[in-house]
Amino acid sequence: MTFISAIKTSDVRFPTSIDLDGSDAVNTNPDHSAAYLTLLTDDPEWPVGHAFVFTGGRGNDLMCRAIETVAELLPAKPVEWMLERLGEVSQNLIHDSQLRWLGPEKGVTHMAAGAVINALWDIRARRAGLPLWQLLAEMTPRELVSVIDFSHIRDALTESQALEILEAGQHGKAERIAELKATGYPAYTTGPGWLGYSDDKMQRLAAQAVADGFSMVKLKVGGELIDDRHRLELARKTIGENVALAIDANQRWEADGAAAWINELAEFDIHWVEEPTSPDDVLGHARIRQEIAPIPVATGEAAHNRIMVKQLLQAEAIDYLQIDATRVAGTSENLANLLLAARFGVPVCPHAGGIGLCELVQHFSFFDYAVVSQTRENRMIEFVDHLHEHMATPVRLNQGRYEAPSQPGTGAEIKPDSVTKWTYPVGAGWQRQQGSLRATNEN
Amino acid sequence: MTFISAIKTSDVRFPTSIDLDGSDAVNTNPDHSAAYLTLLTDDPEWPVGHAFVFTGGRGNDLMCRAIETVAELLPAKPVEWMLERLGEVSQNLIHDSQLRWLGPEKGVTHMAAGAVINALWDIRARRAGLPLWQLLAEMTPRELVSVIDFSHIRDALTESQALEILEAGQHGKAERIAELKATGYPAYTTGPGWLGYSDDKMQRLAAQAVADGFSMVKLKVGGELIDDRHRLELARKTIGENVALAIDANQRWEADGAAAWINELAEFDIHWVEEPTSPDDVLGHARIRQEIAPIPVATGEAAHNRIMVKQLLQAEAIDYLQIDATRVAGTSENLANLLLAARFGVPVCPHAGGIGLCELVQHFSFFDYAVVSQTRENRMIEFVDHLHEHMATPVRLNQGRYEAPSQPGTGAEIKPDSVTKWTYPVGAGWQRQQGSLRATNEN
Structure with a gap:
């Protein structure tokens, strides 16, 4: 019997605002x-569970505090007991009768629940000696269904419909897993496209992206129409x-x-x-999609739970679903999102970037191909070549494709030295940066 | 020139779980x-600004921390400057480029922004010597429009459409204000209907509600169908x-x-x-409304921002909009909600109860009648006779109607003694309660 012995959060921030990355x-x-979480157990033989919520800087301390608040709801039971009941344990964190008022199922508390849930998944995958995607692929359809919260999505996806999809996905699974290990998963890159970059930098990076074998480049737009046209023209030429x-x-x-x-x-x-309007505006997305057809609409990185994803699909508001690894209530809720997308025949092209989001979200695409959609067609994982040096098991790209993750766990571990150096505001990295950062943030 | 000199939060909790109120x-x-906020200024002649976010207990400390996080974004400007630019100041809190990732515009951070914004409104109303509803009623249409964030609702309500509604509301305004002061606003009560109450207690309270002149009683349902039928039968008889x-x-x-x-x-x-399904499920509400017609659907207390309210109206998902005083980004966002409802011809029947929600939300109905919808027909404010003794300016009910609030401010002030006694967990009230509370909460 193993018990949680410590719940530790760290406020880790990188001063990316200086370069407008x-x-x-x-x-x-x-x-x-x-907002970084480690779950330690009282057995030194057991792996530590790692997880985090990505944030934009300010409020990262609040996010840490929220993770601690949710983690206090973990039952005083052995970790073995919790790992066997990940669905029940997750749902008790999410639907706590008092805490739910702060959401429900949205914002800081929901993302915090995701971190706690993902730390348990990390322990489970490490105990199994498998990367998360492979752990999921090897779970039986019934086990998978048991970890998913179907509440408020049953009008679009019932337990038995989910089972059906997952059972169909057992056929040829071994071959698809072998294929994924051999050829990886297509990626696209947003690296060249940040709005703060000069034309020269954008073009240089876009040319590099093509040379690196990426099949798509993405540009940020929405500042001024004339600038968007200018940058798109340059990018297309490049x-x-x-x-x-x-x-x-x-x-x-x-x-x-x-649409105009x-x-x-x-x-x-x-x-x-992507994200033409408010992430809450399902009907707005549906309208825009109609008005710009045949240009496709993609969204989802800020869709705060499976109920929003369900509606985006029901309203025919999107052509691509962009799940995010730390917006929703962890692996369990993203399984619901993958199955919803499969049911509506909408490709999942995950959102990534930030710090560590590539490392986390890749697992869902690999699992999706292995067991859910069974296709990589018209699907790509976002890639941003940014801050990977801080991750314990960084993604590996090859010819514009993600290689299949092979290390046990969810990919969430940040190198201990990076955590120490970039803990805000006391880490050595921040002390050195302080003067110029203040100037940047006070714009 | 007056400056904010202190931002103080208090974690105030009442042990209502013991009696299942x-x-x-x-x-x-x-x-x-x-999660209670006081904004103090450096001028002892100035009023203190009070505001709070209602919560269900656990997480109230997190909510306090969120309020502090958002309040740190207030500009280092004179309070006079901020009060003249409440729209701009509010929007900078809500759309902060880093903090927005934790929402955007939802959950803990959004409610926290609401508290900070409402504390400024409280100072403004107290400075004017007016209750909030009357301050709003006396503002010009242009001033009102200037405090509202129209982003992502312009497809349903533009600035000029809002102006039009508010300008129409100037005619006969003085008469309606006099009428409100003379005859108040209709109320209904949820007091008898809590699910944890015995049949006897429910019937006794329901009979009392009729005797007190309330025009409607509301019962909680959704446990077991057989129980719901039983309780409704008893209630209807009573x-x-x-x-x-x-x-x-x-x-x-x-x-x-x-619907079944x-x-x-x-x-x-x-x-x-009311709230038949997830508050995020606009399309679900629309479907249920169709399937149960002619029974009307009411929702909104957990609609997390004006964009959700807009969609509930656009999708014809609701017959009544139940705004909540502390769910959204303060008075400013509730003005948008009132105007959206007016534009779609949907009556607003605010959600109240909890601690202090009656005191806050009544102002919006009084203002709605004075300037926006110009009618009280088919409209009521929820009332729960509960915890009012802790409020500095408690609501006054008369023959089942809210009397017009007459004290300056938003109504958010909690008596200092109550704050001290019920501050969690160190207040004297909690120390006395601790044994039995632990037992209750660990169910």
Whole structure:
């Protein structure tokens, strides 16, 4: 019998706002940050569970506190007991009768629940000696269904419909797993496209992306239409006709008027327009999609739970679902999201970037191919070449494709030295940066 | 020139879970709590600004911390400057480029922004010597429009459409204000209907509600169908045919299946069914409304921002909008909600109860009649006779109607002695309660 012996959070922030890495029309000066959780057990033979919530900097301390608040709800039971009942344990964190008022199932408390749940998944995968995607692929359909919270999505996906999808996915699974290990999963890159980059830097990075074998480049838009046209023209010239080009407005537009702006960019052959409006606006997305057809709509990184994802699909509001690894209530809720997308035949192209999001979210695409959608067609995982040096098991890219993760766990572990150096505000990294950061943040 | 000199939060909790006051199908044992904020200035002649976020107990400390996090974003400007620019100041709190990732515009951080914004409104109303509703009623249409954030709702309500509604509301305003002061605003009561109450207690309180002149009684449902039928039958017998009877499921049902349950209750002449499913499920509410017609649907207390309210209206998902005083980003966002409802011709019947929610939310109904909808027909404010003794300016009810608030401010002030006694966990009230509370909370 093994028990949780310590719940430790760290406020880890990277001063990315200095170089405007990760800048877009709405997130103008993010410090990519992780509200980082380690779950320790009283058995030194057991692995430590790692997880984090990605944030934009300010509020990362609040996120840590929220993780601690949710973690206090873990039952005083052996970890073995919890790992066998991940569904029940997750749902008790999410639906706590008092804490739920602060959501329900959204914002700080929901993301915090995701971190606690993911730390348990990390322990489970490490105990099994498997990367998360493979652990999931080897679970039986019944086990998978048992960890998913179907509440408020049964009008779109019932337990038995989920079972059906997962049982169908058992056929040829071994071959698909072998294929994934041999050929990986396609990636696209947002690295060149941040709004704060100069034309030169954008073009240089876009050319590099093509040379690196990426099949798509994505540009942030939504500042000024004239600038968007200018940058898209340059980007299209740089990457040629055979590489896809997507745009990302980061929620910038009104449902009224978005189409007029987007249609002005149609000539650049847009693969998708991402987050054209508020992530809460299901009906707005549906309207925009109709008005810009055949340009596809992608969204989901800020869809705060499976109920929002369900509605985006029901309303035919999206052509691509972009799940995020730390927005929802962990692995368990993202399984629901993958199954919902499969049921509606919508491809999942996960959101990544930030710190560690690539490392986490890749597992869902690998699992999706192995057992759920059974196809990689028209699917890609976002890639940003950014802060991977801090991750204990960084993603490996090869010819514009993610290699299959092979290390046990969820991929959430941050190198201990990086945690120490970039703990805010006392870490050595921050003390050295302080003068210039203050200046940047006070813009 | 006056400056903010202190931002103080208090974690105030009342042990309501002991008597199951406020219990329903989902919130089974709430400790009604206030994450309480006072904004002090450096001028002793100036009023203190009070505000709070209502919560269910656990997490109230996290909510206090969130309020402090958001309050740190207030500009280092004179309070006079901020009060003249409440729209701009509010929007900078809500759309902060780093903090927004934790929402955006939802959950803990959004409610925290609401508290900070409301504390400024409290100072403004107290400086003007007016209760909030009257301050709002005396503002010009242009001033009102200037405090509202129209982002992501312009497809349903533009600035000029809002102006039009508010300008129309200037005609006869003085008469309506006089009428409100003379005759108040209709109320209904949820006091008898908590799920944890015995049949006897429910019937006794329901009979009392009729005697007190309330025009509607609301019962919590959604535990077991057989119990719901039993309680509704008893309640209908007790209150007679001339008092309305509403039910509240507190998000309990699936969109699939809700109608079957509700239609089993139709014979009791249901005035509305409240929160039949997840507050995020706009499409689910719309479907349920179609399937239970002509029984009306009410929701909104957990609609986390104006964008959700907009969609509930656009999708024709609701017959009544139940705004909450501390769920959204303060007075400013509730003005948007009132105007949206007016534009769609949907009556606003605010959610109240908890601690202090009656005191806060009444102002919006009084203002709505004075300037926006210009009618009290088919409109009521919820009333729960509960914890008012802790409020500095408690609501006054008369013959089942709210009397017009007459004291300056928003109504958010909690008596200093109550704050001290019920500060968690160190207040004297909690020390006395501790043994039995632990037992209750560990159920």
